[in-house]
Amino acid sequence: MKVFISWSGAASRSVAEALAVWFPKVIQGVEPFVSAKDIDKGANWTVELARELEDAQFGIICLTPDNLLSPWLNYEAGAITKSVSSRVCPVLHGVEKATVRPPIAQLQMTALDAEDMTLLMSSMNKTAGSPLMDAALAEAVRVWWPMLESEIGKVAIPNAPVPEVAAREPEKPQSSESELLEEVLQYVRSLDARIRILDRTLNPVRSRRLSPFEEITRILRREGVVSHEGRMTSTGLVLVCDDLPDPLPGALYDELGEFAKRRASAIRLEGPNERMVEFDGRGLASEPPF
Numbered sequence: 001m002k003v004f005i006s007w008s009g010a011a012s013r014s015v016a017e018a019l020a021v022w023f024p025k026v027i028q029g030v031e032p033f034v035s036a037k038d039i040d041k042g043a044n045w046t047v048e049l050a051r052e053l054e055d056a057q058f059g060i061i062c063l064t065p066d067n068l069l070s071p072w073l074n075y076e077a078g079a080i081t082k083s084v085s086s087r088v089c090p091v092l093h094g095v096e097k098a099t100v101r102p103p104i105a106q107l108q109m110t111a112l113d114a115e116d117m118t119l120l121m122s123s124m125n126k127t128a129g130s131p132l133m134d135a136a137l138a139e140a141v142r143v144w145w146p147m148l149e150s151e152i153g154k155v156a157i158p159n160a161p162v163p164e165v166a167a168r169e170p171e172k173p174q175s176s177e178s179e180l181l182e183e184v185l186q187y188v189r190s191l192d193a194r195i196r197i198l199d200r201t202l203n204p205v206r207s208r209r210l211s212p213f214e215e216i217t218r219i220l221r222r223e224g225v226v227s228h229e230g231r232m233t234s235t236g237l238v239l240v241c242d243d244l245p246d247p248l249p250g251a252l253y254d255e256l257g258e259f260a261k262r263r264a265s266a267i268r269l270e271g272p273n274e275r276m277v278e279f280d281g282r283g284l285a286s287e288p289p290f
Contacts (some may be wrong), residue, residue: 001027001029001030001031001034001057001058001124001127001128002032002055002056002058002079002152003023003030003031003032003033003055003058003059003060003124004033004035004056004058004059004060004072005019005020005032005033005034005057005058005059005062006035006059006060006061006064006076006077006080007034007035007067007073008021008061008062008067008070008072008073008076009066009070009079009158010065011064011094011155011156012062012063012064012066012067012073012093013034013062013065013094013279014154014155015062015064015091015093015112015152015155016035016060016062017034018034018151018152018155019060019062019091019148020032020034020146021151022144022147022148022151022189023121023124025140025144025147026121026137026140026141026144026255027124027128027131027132027137028131029128029131030124030128033052033056035076035114037040039138042228047098053079053080056080057127057128058087058088058089058123058124058127059080059081059087059088059089059187060088060089060090060091061076061077061088061089061091061104062090062091062093063090063091063092063093063095063100063104064094064095064157064158064260065094065095065157065158066094066100066158066201067104067158068095068099068100069101074103074104077090077103077104077223078103081103081107087108087123087127089105089107089108089109089110089120090104090107090109090110091109091110091111091120091245092109092111092159093155093157094157094158097109097111105167106210108123112148112152114141114145114149115270117139117141117145117148118137118141119141121137121140121141121225122134122249124289125137143187144167144255163250167206171276175262176217184206188267189197190239192255212237212263213230213266215259216230216237216239216256216259216267217230217239219237219252219255219256219259220241220252220269223248223249223251223252225238225241225243225244225245225269226241226242226243227240227241227242227254228241228242228257228270235266235268236260236265236267236281237267237268238251238267238268238270239267239268239269239270240270241269241278242268242271242272243258243271243272244269244270244271244275244276244277246275246289247287248277248285253285256279256281256285257284257285258283259279259283260279260280260281260283261281261282261283263281264281265281265287266278266279266280267279
């Protein structure tokens with residue numbers, strides 16, 4: 001599961017990098033992406049941001065006292081909220097939840113303490129498809145929390161905005177026509193991803209991997225051959241067909257031969273009047289395709 005981590009300012013960046021190291025230790029399937037740090041110099045930032053957000057399933061926004069009003073962070077936070085299909089959580093370092101303003105204040109905020117971080121990792125675990133049981137996740141957080149606590153303890157909390165850091169931040173990018181089109185494209189891709197996730201949830205049978213018999217049945221059906229029975233023998237797959245053309249269509253020879261070769265398993269088609277065609281594990285047929 002890809003986790004997009006947004007930051008602005010020196011302290012916020014240190015928090016982001018500490019989280020990027022810590023997340024995979026608690027949940028091994030997590031792949032953190034730290035914004036700006038992981039985007040190559042000279043790249044089109046808007047396009048790269050859209051590309052990285054395309055397959056992100058979770059978003060983290062690192063808030064510190066000196067970046068609460070950062071135009072860069074708010075712009076990036078807006079892009080994350082629109083693009084990430086599951087959850088977006090601000091993580092607070094030296095910031096009280098009551099001091100955070102909308103629109104970020106509307107998100108579920110997380111303090112950098114063991115209790116809140118356990119809840120955050122639980123949400124991340126569920127988004128990842130719950131690869132860890134609750135007890136195992138709680139144990140992992142407890143084991144690795146001292147490491148994160150130590151790293152965060154090294155990050156000084158800014159008391160006020162630092163003008164030098166704020167001045168180096170780029171202004172909110174002006175949207176050109178190409179960037180607007182890119183944003184529309186990104187929205188469509190995100191919508192398509194959500195629809196595919198919903199489809200897999202509502203139609204688990206259709207989204208599962210087909211059995212060898214189902215795959216061969218589909219190949220036969222495309223050429224007008226109907227099979228009504230299939231069985232596995234010691235030599236390979238056997239399918240009984242209502243009708244078996246003589247000769248078989250050339251396309252059917254190619255597809256069944258490739259299927260048998262790919263699986264290194266024999267296929268036998270049985271039809272009326274004792275007609276039979278076999279493909280061995282090398283994809284070679286018992287009769288020529290003519």
